[in-house]
Amino acid sequence: MGEHQYTTIRIDGHACVIGKEEYNQKLSQQRSDAVKKVFTDGGLDPNRIIAIGRGEVNPTDDKSGADNIKYKDEKNNRENRRVDISFDSYGHDAQTIIYETIAPCHDIRWDDKNITIDVTEYQNKGCFRDKGVHNKNIRINSTEYKKPIDRVTDSLDFPIASNISQFNLYPLKYIWPKVFANEYAINVHSCRYFSNELNNTILIKVYPDIKWELALEFLVGLSNYRAVNMPKGNIYKAHQEKAREAGYKKWLMNKQGKVPIEVGVSLSAEWADGRHKRSYTQLFEKKIESIAKVIAKSTDLLQNAINFAQSAAKETSLPVAFDIRYPKLKVLGKWYLEKPENNNNIDIVGEVSLGFDPLIGAEVIIDIIGSAITAVAYGATANPAVAKMAENFRGKLEKLGGKLTFTATFYGELSVMIDALKISALNGTGEQGKVTIGGKMGITIAFVMKLEIGKTKNKDVVPIDINFKAEATAEGYFGGELTIDSDEKGWFMEPVLKFSGIMFTAQIEGEIGWWKSSFKIEERLIPDETKKLDKKYLN
Structure with a gap:
């Protein structure tokens, strides 16, 4: 209590039920004042101490005999003749508070995201130190700033940004987004939070707002192209060649038991509220034998639809080409x-x-x-x-x-x-x-x-x-x-x-x-x- 000079000390005096209630109220106040005198004689500021008499803990002056002097040594009565002392004490070696958030990158074309720190409710009345007493200012340091922000205030609004930029040619290093963060070290210069100079009060970690999307597409590389009723000449030749190529691929599939498979892989990212985007796409064409039988069954189902469409188209006399996709x-x-x-x-x-x-x-x-x-x-x-x-x-x-x-x-x-x-x-x-x-x-x-x-x-x-x-x-x-x-x-x-x-x-x-x-x-x-x-x- 001597070290924490600006904390408030509260003294509550109590009394048991023996005797008159008015007398016990006065007695409890005397007990509280007596303890306060001990503290002030020991060097504590009397203005820090609040002494109150609470009277009887459980008043029962109902002439039932509970306040008879013969009960003075009962446990409840002994415990109720007491003084309670309470005060607030804040330690001065608080560990750094870690706060994580998300923000776009810095760009001159738009304003940075702002964040606010408010310590109004967390300030003490004064400092316990005799030397090195400091102002109640907030200091923020980051590699994003040319010089630290340092202001005497209870509330401060300051800009933050992530470290991925529009010019980043290698956003793949952010494929797991919670790896690289911009750090903002905040020191709140108050007796409560800035007593240990080795620890920052708050460390804000700002991660990029990058969003990744991985798409995998699995497609059978076959065509069911058909053409009917095409007029003679170049029109007929063009459609016939396209249908011939489709038929040849299916013939190879049935003969070799290998199905042409297209596997498309697309990896894309966007950040800065979607203003910047990158895309990486690769198409793999393979012949996968193990699933040929499964695919063949689906081709049989599609063939029924193709045959029906072809017979219906012939009856119209129109030059029609059609393709039913897998x-x-x-x-x-x-x-x-x-x-x-x-x-x-x-x-x-x-x-x-x-x-x-x-x-x-x-x-x-x-x-x-x-x-x-x-x-x-x-x-x-x-x-x-x-x-x-x-x-x-x-x-x-x-x-x-x-x-x-x-x-x-x-x-x-x-x-x-x-x-x-x-x-x-x-x-x-x-x-x-x-x-x-x-x-x-x-x-x-x-x-x-x-x-x-x-x-x-x-x-x-x-x-x-x-x-x-x-x-x-x-x-x-x-x-x-x-x-x-x-x-x-x-x-x-x-x-x-x-x-x-x-x-x-x-x-x-x-x-x-x-x-x-x-x-x-x-x-x-x-x-x-x-x-x-x-x-x-x-x-």
Whole structure:
């Protein structure tokens, strides 16, 4: 108590129930004052001492005989004739408080993240030292600062940043984000916290807000391409060659028992609130024999769909090419740092999801010019003049070294993703319980012409390039989420349906020599919509 000069000492005097209550109140105050005198005689400042008489511990002056003098030696009465002394004492060798947080990197294009330290409630009234008494200032030192921040204040707002920058060519060293930290050493110059000069009051560790994503895709490198009703000539040859290559790969698979597998690995990172990004991607093509039988079974299932589509297309007399895609397995992992509430430590969080994207996919291509030509040949409804002109136009273009295509591509696919696990270094592993079902469908119409004229053997003649390209797309996305959870009524499913609407876009570009022009339109044909359905209980 002599060392801690600015602490308050509290003295509470008590009395037992023997005797009158008014007398015992006075007696308890006398006991408290007597102890205070002992302290002041010993050199303590009387202004630091509060002496109070509390009277009887348990007043029972009810004439029942409990306050009779003959009971003075009972244990309760002996213990109640006492003085309680209490005071606050703060040690002066406190260990450094470690505080972890997350922040973007420093950049002149935006302000740094700020953090505030407030010691208003943690200051003592004065210093116990006779020498080396210091001001009540806050001092912050870091390699990020040209010189330390040092101010006499109870509250200070100061900037922090992580040590990964936009110019970092090797962010891979941050692949485990809780490794490299910027440190900010804070000394709070108060008697309570700054008595041991060897220990900083607080050490703030600032880690980068980098988020990593690792994607693994597993795809069968086969095509089920088919083309029917194509007109004779270059159109037929082009589609026939593509179908022949697809058929040859499948023949090799069945003969050798080896399935061409494409394994795609993508590692990407973003930091500084997503302003900076890096990506590392590698595609591995292998022939994996061990799973050939499993893949072969899935190809048999797809073959039924292909045969049906081919027979249906033949009956239309339209020149149609189509491809049904194999399912693509996708595994996605993410990991990043997260700052929990009411915790000085940051958390390492990981998310793992898996699914098929697409689970079902198909693409159908119609050669529009070829369709007009074929319609004439089959006697179908068409404009013969248009068909002959288109055929003649294409033929002349090809002789001149130009190309003309006019196709319509219809596409659609369905995907399923499962958010399987969420892993936390602080809280363990938990299930997300969400299944996301999505897909897209649409049509793309493309008209492309490329022609080079004016090329002769005479070097003085400058060739003129003529290019023309027109594209139109109508695209929509559908999807939804299926959340599985429980409440007081039991387990339930809660679906949410989503539709993006239909957006129509068209872009036309033309170029003749040095002159170039472009035109683009965008219009929403059908509005987007989100509908949340009622819970469906499973029990």
